[in-house]
Amino acid sequence: MPTLLNGPARIATGVVVAAAAACGGPGGGMGGGAGAAGTAKAGFDEAAWTPPREADIPADSLGASIRRGLYLLRFTPESLPQFATSGLRCTSCHQDDGLKPTAAPLAGSHARFPKYLSRSGAVIALPDRVNYCFTRSLAGNALPVGSREMTDILAYLAFISKDVPVGAKMAGAAGLIAMKDTLVGDTARGRAKFETTCVVCHGKDGGGQPPAIPPLWGPKSYSIGASMAREERAASFIWHNMPQTAPGTLTPQEAFDLAAYVNSHPRPDSPGKEGDWPMGGAPPDTPYNTKGHAAYRPPPSLFPRPRGSNAIVPVPPSVRSTRG
Numbered sequence: 103m104p105t106l107l108n109g110p111a112r113i114a115t116g117v118v119v120a121a122a123a124a125c126g127g128p129g130g131g132m133g134g135g136a137g138a139a140g141t142a143k144a145g146f147d148e149a150a151w152t153p154p155r156e157a158d159i160p161a162d163s164l165g166a167s168i169r170r171g172l173y174l175l176r177f178t179p180e181s182l183p184q185f186a187t188s189g190l191r192c193t194s195c196h197q198d199d200g201l202k203p204t205a206a207p208l209a210g211s212h213a214r215f216p217k218y219l220s221r222s223g224a225v226i227a228l229p230d231r232v233n234y235c236f237t238r239s240l241a242g243n244a245l246p247v248g249s250r251e252m253t254d255i256l257a258y259l260a261f262i263s264k265d266v267p268v269g270a271k272m273a274g275a276a277g278l279i280a281m282k283d284t285l286v287g288d289t290a291r292g293r294a295k296f297e298t299t300c301v302v303c304h305g306k307d308g309g310g311q312p313p314a315i316p317p318l319w320g321p322k323s324y325s326i327g328a329s330m331a332r333e334e335r336a337a338s339f340i341w342h343n344m345p346q347t348a349p350g351t352l353t354p355q356e357a358f359d360l361a362a363y364v365n366s367h368p369r370p371d372s373p374g375k376e377g378d379w380p381m382g383g384a385p386p387d388t389p390y391n392t393k394g395h396a397a398y399r400p401p402p403s404l405f406p407r408p409r410g411s412n413a414i415v416p417v418p419p420s421v422r423s424t425r426g
């Protein structure tokens with residue numbers, strides 16, 4: 103009788119697909135560290151690598167899933183109204199279908215997880231990372247990890263990570279690129295600059311022009327628990343990528359002023375945020391209280407989240423017992 107290991111019923115050993123890389127990095131990100139497979143050796147020439155684009159999606163079943171994933175990123179609230187309840191799409195921040203190096207690129211993300219995130223105090227797999235953006239950046243609800251839609255998003259993330267080796271330290275692998283100098287934004291200057299430079303698209307009330315121009319504050323914007331709610335993270339996004347039609351025209355100080363002004367307004371709450379950075383060490387500009395950290399410039403008020411429990415990615419068992 104064949105045994106499991108030696109008989110004809112033996113399961114073919116196939117290719118083991120690479121997953122997880124070093125990245126994290128010092129940056130202002132939410133705390134990285136090496137991915138599960140350590141740091142890459144030389145060999146990957148990032149300058150010569152071009153991420154696949156929509157036209158490269160294969161015309162087969164996998165391609166259909168990849169394409170659905172891409173469209174979920176581009177048209178998130180339109181496609182998933184129960185989960186993406188704000189005015190933001192994934193591509194509102196992850197510009198150019200997640201390929202733009204200065205806009206928290208998703209290219210290569212499939213090779214960077216599982217990864218330790220100091221904000222969670224735990225090793226996180228890619229679907230949970232996607233759900234941190236659903237619940238915090240989109241101020242929405244967590245997408246079931248086993249759902250077809252989550253699988254489609256993961257298929258797209260894997261597709262735009264093609265040929266990126268485990269451990270490759272790509273530009274932007276730690277999220278938004280850290281600003282060289284940590285400046286302090288001035289909200290009065292930020293307001294003046296906003297009125298001349300940003301209002302035309304994002305509106306005086308910061309509400310944007312749905313569906314293509316996203317809100318910057320108010321009930322339909324990103325939550326207080328999003329990276330973008332931190333002054334330095336927002337300054338990086340704004341300095342590198344805005345105004346959308348003329349990026350590169352702001353000084354770093356103006357970007358900090360604008361970030362301070364944008365983040366001085368009310369936005370959705372993020373339930374459970376006080377449990378972030380459970381080991382301490384929150385970045386200095388975190389706008390809410392966490393262990394050993396006092397809120398930096400918190401907005402005057404927050405909009406409650408009607409479906410609070412769905413707005414939380416469950417804390418991994420490894421840290422659950424450390425929280426009261």
Ligand code: HEC
Nearest residue numbers: 131132190191192195206211214235239277278324329330
């Ligand atoms: C409000 C802006 C914003 C929106 C909207 C947003 N994200 Fe993010 N996302 C970020 C930022 C910023 C980071 C990087 C963290 C940092 O820089 O601190 C990030 C990181 C990620 C990562 C981790 C990438 C890596 O390799 O470490 C994934 C995956 C991700 N986002 C997926 C998504 C998906 C899917 C959506 C839509 C459901 C989405 N994001 C919507 C801002 C956003």
Ligand code: HEC
Nearest residue numbers: 194197299300303314315316317318340344345346347360
């Ligand atoms: C020409 C129109 C336009 C102008 C002007 C503009 N934006 Fe944007 N902004 C966009 C669009 C569109 C997006 C979504 C990403 C994309 O499609 O490129 C965006 C995204 C953003 C985001 C990330 C998503 C979100 O909603 O939080 C921030 C922050 C932002 N803009 C801030 C600013 C600031 C600050 C200014 C002024 C310096 C500015 N923008 C000027 C069109 C504009």
